Amino acid sequence: xxxxxxxxxxxxxxxxxxxxxxxxxxxxxxxxxxxxxxxxxxxxxxxxxxxxxxxxxxxxxxxxxxxxxxxxxxxxxxxxxxxxxxxxxxxxxxxxxxxxxxxxxxxxxxxxxxxxxxxxxxxxxxxxxxxxxxxxxxxxxxxxxxxxxxxxxxxxxxxxxxxxxxxxxxxxxxxxxxxxxxxxxxxxxxxxxxxxxxxxxxxxxxxxxxxxxxxxxxxxxxxxxxxxxxxxxxxxxxxxxxxxxxxxxxxxxxxxxxxxxxxxxxxxxxxxxxxxxxxxxxxxxxxxxxxxxxxxxxxxxxxxxxxxxxxxxxxxxxxxxxxxxxxxxxxxxxxxxxxxxxxxxxxxxxxxxxxxxxxxxxxxxxxxxxxxxxxxxxxxxxxxxxxxxxxxxxxxxxxxxxxxxxxxxxxxxxxxxxxxxxxxxxxxxxxxxxxxxxxxxxxxxxxxxxxxxxxxxxxxxxxxxxxxxxxxxxxxxxxxxxxxxxxxxxxxxxxxxxxxxxxxxxxxxxxxxxxxx
Numbered sequence: 211x212x213x214x215x216x217x218x219x220x221x222x223x224x225x226x227x228x229x230x231x232x233x234x235x236x237x238x239x240x241x242x243x244x245x246x247x248x249x250x251x252x253x254x255x256x257x258x259x260x261x262x263x264x265x266x267x268x269x270x271x272x273x274x275x276x277x278x279x280x281x282x283x284x285x286x287x288x289x290x291x292x293x294x295x296x297x298x299x300x301x302x303x304x305x306x307x308x309x310x311x312x313x314x315x316x317x318x319x320x321x322x323x324x325x326x327x328x329x330x331x332x333x334x335x336x337x338x339x340x341x342x343x344x345x346x347x348x349x350x351x352x353x354x355x356x357x358x359x360x361x362x363x364x365x366x367x368x369x370x371x372x373x374x375x376x377x378x379x380x381x382x383x384x385x386x387x388x389x390x391x392x393x394x395x396x397x398x399x400x401x402x403x404x405x406x407x408x409x410x411x412x413x414x415x416x417x418x419x420x421x422x423x424x425x426x427x428x429x430x431x432x433x434x435x436x437x438x439x440x441x442x443x444x445x446x447x448x449x450x451x452x453x454x455x456x457x458x459x460x461x462x463x464x465x466x467x468x469x470x471x472x473x474x475x476x477x478x479x480x481x482x483x484x485x486x487x488x489x490x491x492x493x494x495x496x497x498x499x500x501x502x503x504x505x506x507x508x509x510x511x512x513x514x515x516x517x518x519x520x521x522x523x524x525x526x527x528x529x530x531x532x533x534x535x536x537x538x539x540x541x542x543x544x545x546x547x548x549x550x551x552x553x554x555x556x557x558x559x560x561x562x563x564x565x566x567x568x569x570x571x572x573x574x575x576x577x578x579x580x581x582x583x584x585x586x587x588x589x590x591x592x593x594x595x596x597x598x599x600x601x602x603x604x605x606x607x608x609x610x611x612x613x614x615x616x617x618x619x620x621x622x623x624x625x626x627x628x629x630x631x632x633x634x635x636x637x638x639x640x641x642x643x644x645x646x647x648x649x650x651x652x653x654x655x656x657x658x659x660x661x662x663x664x665x666x667x668x669x670x671x672x673x674x675x676x677x678x679x680x681x682x683x684x685x686x687x688x689x690x691x692x693x694x695x696x697x698x699x700x701x702x703x704x705x706x707x708x709x710x711x712x713x714x715x716x717x718x719x720x721x722x723x724x725x726x727x
Contacts (some may be wrong), residue, residue, distance in 0.1 A: 414458065415451075416451045417451045418480060418481050419481055421477065422476070422480040425477060425478040426476075428496060429447060429474050430473045430497070430499050431469050431489070433499075433517060435471075437456075437457065438453070441456035441457050448479060449485055450480060455481075456486065460486060463486075469489060470492070472496075472558070475496050497555045497556060498558060498560070499554065499556075501518075502514060502550075504670065504673070505668045506669055507546065508544060508545055511549050512530070515562070519560060519565060521561070528562070529561075533545050537574070539588040542588070542665070544665070545570065546667075546668075547668070548569075548591065549573065550572035550671070551669055580676055590675070591666050591670065593611065594678040595668045595674070596629060596662070596663065596668075599632075602691065604673055606699050607674055607676070609689065611678045612686060613689050614626075616687055617687060628668075629656040630646050632663070632668075633653060640694070640725065654667065684701070686701040688701070688703075690708065692711060692714045
């Protein structure tokens with residue numbers, strides 16, 4: 211090598227020394243690879259021309275004086291009999307190797323292949339400093355940090371480098387892993403866990419803020435509603451954001467709130483806590499609601515009115531004392547049978563007379579809708595009240611009415627347990643005893659007394675009225691419900707057929723003693 215080719219500047223000498231060191235490292239690596247029994251085949255071969263050039267350059271390059279600073283933090287090979295060079299499947303880890311003799315620590319890593327080492331490139335940053343570009347860690351180019359040896363400047367200690375703000379590798383790695391996981395099942399995962407995760411991240415269930423958006427919204431609480439029932443319907447009406455937020459607000463109160471049936475004036479998109487406060491404020495009640503199921507007897511209707519509308523029972527009974535004043539048939543001794551089953555809404559402060567008259571008027575409306583003439587109303591409601599108590603499925607109402615009409619035609623007792631229980635007052639059960647069926651003192655005992663009962667035994671709805679006015683065609687004289695859970699009913703023409711069905715019913719009843727009362 212001529213004198214003109216000799217390295218002159220400090221940087222050139224550093225580069226030459228670095229090339230000499232890497233050539234020596236490559237020679238040592240190849241010697242280790244040629245040891246007997248070494249089966250490694252994953253180290254790429256070095257071209258002879260490149261190796262010779264590297265060796266020649268190293269031989270002709272003078273050694274640097276010892277007072278010159280060493281190449282700072284440059285990766286060097288750590289060769290030993292105990293440590294095997296990395297394979298393609300096992301990348302070389304970066305590690306700090308302590309030098310016991312000097313007390314200094316240098317950065318060490320297993321070298322790359324000779325081709326890359328011999329042709330290491332350099333680039334210049336904004337300060338004019340030369341930077342190494344053959345970093346063993348691909349993330350170093352993205353997430354370079356001050357303690358990264360491959361990111362240091364040549365000839366300048368790491369601590370003198372300009373501080374750079376860089377993202378935390380650990381945080382980004384976690385995000386990358388999370389993205390990989392979500393990428394495989396994001397849709398399904400978020401479908402199942404999205405809301406709970408969002409709640410955990412936000413600190414609780416979704417909720418609106420404030421007392422509403424100004425849009426009026428009416429909400430009704432029905433007798434028997436639980437806090438959960440109310441919460442679900444509030445969310446469905448967009449009065450609150452989520453039912454969970456309302457339940458949390460209820461549970462957060464020191465005492466369990468007491469909800470009263472009625473219609474309340476609220477707003478849309480209220481916070482759960484403000485909606486709860488509004489529902490507990492009687493000043494927000496716009497209307498009160500009472501619901502009467504089909505077949506309910508008059509006494510139980512009075513109780514529902516008292517509870518739902520907060521009208522004293524004494525006032526209700528006093529208002530019902532004169533049935534003729536409501537326009538009922540002359541045969542009627544009370545309002546039984548003429549209080550149409552439905553859900554009614556009344557303004558706060560409504561009186562008992564108004565409530566009862568409203569229910570009676572609704573029954574008159576049903577009479578007209580089913581084409582029941584005024585002169586036929588009494589007998590129609592007598593039979594319909596029995597049909598209502600005996601039938602359970604819509605398809606059976608016309609058949610049950612036909613059985614009773616067939617019996618009335620041949621002067622056969624109705625033999626309805628429902629009439630007996632009405633007379634005994636045990637309307638909460640459906641079975642009767644032998645003694646009760648033989649008790650002639652009970653005017654409602656249809657086993658002993660022929661014809662229709664003396665008064666209606668319930669308040670029938672539309673299905674019972676329709677079945678009574680338009681009964682099914684058939685010659686049935688008997689029926690029995692053989693499954694009280696499903697309402698399955700067997701209709702028979704003869705007594706022998708009926709006994710078979712009765713045995714079926716008794717067998718079912720033995721398996722369900724809870725129906726025996």
